[in-house]
Amino acid sequence: MDMTPSRRLLAIADDLSGAAEVAAAVCSRTTRSRVLLFGGPGAVGMATALRPRHxxxxxxxxxxxxxxxxxEAAEAVRGALRMSWPDGGGQDAVAAPGPSDTLEALDTFVLKKIDSLLRGNVAAEIAALAxxxxxxxLAPALPIAGRVVxxxxxxxxxxxxxxGDAWRAEAVPPPASVAQALGGLPTAPIPLATVRSSRPTLLTALRAAATAGRVAICDAETDADLDAIVEASLADGPGMRLVGSGGLALALGRHLTTASPATGARAAPGTGSPAAAGPAAPGATGSAVPGATGSVATAVGGPAVSDSWGRGAADATRAAVLASAAGTAASSxxxxxxxxxxxxTAEPAAVEQVRRLVEDGASHHPLPLAALLADGSPVRLPALTAAVTVVSLSASPESPGPAPAYEAVALPSPRPAPSSVGGAExxxxxxxxLGLARAVGAAVAAHDGAVDLVLTGGETARRVLDALAVAELDPVGQVxxxxxxxxxxxGRSVVTRPGSFGDPDSLRHIVRALRPHSTERKVTS
Structure with missing residues (x-):
């Protein structure tokens, strides 16, 4: 597949941290990327904004x-596809595309990003996509995080x-299989043996599923498996629509890097090869995911934190491009x-991540749940005078303020829970x-000057950026x-991260990348 000037890539995510993952995954010397926040308060003229700038x-x-x-989720997917056609209208466009629009739509490669744990409206959104x-x-595996199919x-x-307990915060039980997550949609299993066979064999299986109107559900355990799925799926051009986690997005990014000729000006000496990314800087900590292999240096300023993005030279090339972009984004x-x-986030691991950040000198302000749920004025945070401030949720009814204790708060799913008879609401x-986002928005507005943000959990990230009327983001790097x-x-920095990702030092690494030497570890072990 070649990303020629007449072709473009549209990726659709169901939450902001996933969209950011995809943007970083596909950004390379041959493919630029950006994130648009659909339907937010700052998202004016979205149909026009969807037209590629490059x-x-x-x-x-x-x-x-x-x-x-x-x-609503299914209609959002349809609306995104409609707006991706040139002159396809705005958010109210409902008419069928004309001949020229259809030809252009067929020249648009579509990737639907879903949660690797199958949370969300997977069935409804895939039905709209089909x-x-x-x-x-469909290939939801995320090998780098130990999630396979x-x-x-x-x-x-x-x-x-x-x-397992990965769905502990959800209002419904997890599906027993990928097919079950798709409800009644017709499916065709693509076993691992087929994925690892020759490309013609895999392509034949995928074509047969498409001809029969079935969603091809692919087994995958490694990045090489996802690479094979991407290459076979796109062998015939943009006709197949890809659905998967960040692992599939990384495979697509590798494919674009190796399959597409570089566009634009000739690269400067020393930047045209994977080696241009350079070795990981001294002090790099290595992969945050046990068992991950390979590494690239982070593209943000400060001490490099390396992590596996996947496989080989394509990832090193992507790191070099993001490093170039990072040159225009000064650190905090x-x-x-x-x-x-x-x-x-409701993830228990966040407790230790916050503890270590506070150990490094960050000011911690847990916010009481009752106050966040109350109507009226937003919870008031102290002035942002510290170099690093962290806010989290607290079950305590007390006012926000510095707290030595760290507690796990069970944050329920944003999806409405089934109503119970005679039980408490x-x-x-x-x-x-929303209460957390209002508090953050008020604190940022009250600060004299810009504030850089680290947002964990896609729902939290989206609500905070909506409160700040941010509707567009450009990828700089990956910590x-x-x-x-x-x-x-x-020009402000925003780091997003899924709530379930990252080792105990995740927040520490992110802050050190944004503010090198801004805090010192007070206790050594």
Whole structure:
């Protein structure tokens, strides 16, 4: 597949951290990328904004649809596809495309990013994607995080998804298989033996599934498996629509890097080869995911934190491109901007991540749940005078303030829970996150100057950026897998990270990348 000037890549994600993952994954010397926040308060003229600014540019849309009603999520996918056609109208466009629009739509490669744990409106969104007879290839494996698909079942660290606790914050039980997550959609299993066979054999299986109107569900355990799926799926051009996690996005990024000729000006001496990325800087910590192999240096300023992006020279090339982009994004330490870390995740691992950040000198302000859920004025945060401030959720009814204790707070899913008869009204996860976003928005607005942000959890990240009317982001680099450094149009840094990603030092690494030497570890072990 070649990303010629007449072809473009449209990626659609259901949450912001996933959209950021995709933008970083496909950004390379041959493909630029950006993230647009669909439907947000600052998203004016989205249909116009969708038109690529550069030949071969990848546009990544955050539909903010993971916890919306299924029918709304499906319509959001349809709307994104309609707007991707030239002159396809705005968000109210409902007419069928004309002949020229259809030809252009067929020249648009489509990637649908889903959660590797199959959370969200997977069935409804894939059904919308398959309308009109488009072939759909689904590969949700994320090998770098130990999430693989065997015999059509997602496994995490060797444990089937439905037998573990990865869905503990969800209002419904996890699916027992990928096919079950698709509800009644017709599917065709593509076993690992077929994925690892010759490309013609795999391509024949994918074509047969598409011809029969079935979603091809692919087993995959390694990055090489995902590479094979991408290469076979795109052998015939943009006709197949890819659906998968960040692992599939990385495979697509590798494919674009190796399959597409470089566009634009000739690279400067020393930048045209993977070696241009350079070795990892001294002090790099290596992969944050046990078992990951290979590394690239982070593209943000400060001490490099290396992590596996996948396989080989294509990833080193991507790192070099992001490093070049990072040159235009000054670190928070260089600009004097404070860093505000917002932890809105229910993951227990976040407790230790926050503890280590506070150990390094960050100011910690847990916010009481009751206050976040209350109507009226937003919770008031102290002035952002510290170099690094971290806010999190607290079950304590006390006012926000520095706290020596660290506690795990069970943040419910933003999806409305089934109503119980005679029971107490369940806490609304969406209201909690909205309250958190309002508090952060008020604190940023009250600060005299710009503030850089670290946002954990896709729902939290989206609500905070909506509160700040940010509708567009450009990728700068990746601190570790899933922790993506982005830049707002006015030059502020935003790092997003899924709540379930990162080792105990994740937040520490992110802050040190944004503010080298801004804090010192007070306790050594």
């Amino acid at each position: 030949a071969g540019e990848a546009t990544v849309l955050d539909l903010d649809s993971r916890y919306r009603p299924a029918a 309308e009109g007879g488009a072939g759909v290839v 065997r015999s059509g079942v997602v496994h995490i660290g060797g444990v089937p998804l439905h037998e 330490a260089q600009t004097g901007r404070p860093v505000l870390v917002v932890v809105g 369940p806490v609304s996860g969406r209201r909690l996150v 570790h897998h899933g922790a993506v450094h982005l830049r707002t149009p006015d």
